[in-house]
Amino acid sequence: MSLTVKQEAFCLAYMETGNASEAYRQSYSVENMGENSIRAEAGKLIANPTISLRVEELQEEAKQRNAITVESLIKELEEARLAALEADNPQSSAAVAATMGKAKLLGMLTDKLDASLTTKSLPASVDDFV
Numbered sequence: 001m002s003l004t005v006k007q008e009a010f011c012l013a014y015m016e017t018g019n020a021s022e023a024y025r026q027s028y029s030v031e032n033m034g035e036n037s038i039r040a041e042a043g044k045l046i047a048n049p050t051i052s053l054r055v056e057e058l059q060e061e062a063k064q065r066n067a068i069t070v071e072s073l074i075k076e077l078e079e080a081r082l083a084a085l086e087a088d089n090p091q092s093s094a095a096v097a098a099t100m101g102k103a104k105l106l107g108m109l110t111d112k113l114d115a116s117l118t119t120k121s122l123p124a125s126v127d128d129f130v
Contacts (some may be wrong), residue, residue, distance in 0.1 A: 003054060010045055011054045015062065020046045061124045070105055 003011070006027050013023035020042035024030065030038055045051050062068070081098035084091040103109035 003050060007045070007048075007051055008054070011051060011058060014046065014055055015058045032118075073105055074102055 004006065009027040010023050013026040017023055017026075021035075021039050024038055024042035024045065028041070034043075041130055046055070077098045081095045081102075084094035100109060
C-alpha cells in the first residue's frame, strides 16, 4: 500500500522533528483542532503499520547516508561527556545527559510509560442498575 502525499509529508516531518504531533501540524490542516485531537491523530498515524515502516525506511536511509552506527554515537557521546567534565567550568548535567544517552543506545535504560487507570464502583445489587 502506498502512502498519500500528506502521509509521506508526515513521515518526512517526523524524521525532521522527532515529534509526531509537530509532524502532524506540519502535514495536515489543524486550525480547527485542539491539542488533544492533534495528539490523538498523530498517534494514530505513527501507529499505522504502513507509516511506521516508512519511518523505519527513512531512518535506515539516514543511517546509511551518514554512516551512523551505535558505536559512532557512543563515541560521540563519550567525547561530549569528557569535554563537559574537563571544561573550565565543568558541566555535570551535560556529562550525565551523555551518560544517559549511552545507556539508552545500549538498551540499558528505557523510558517508562505511566498509565493510570480509573475505576467506577459497581452497584451493590442488580436493583441499583435501574
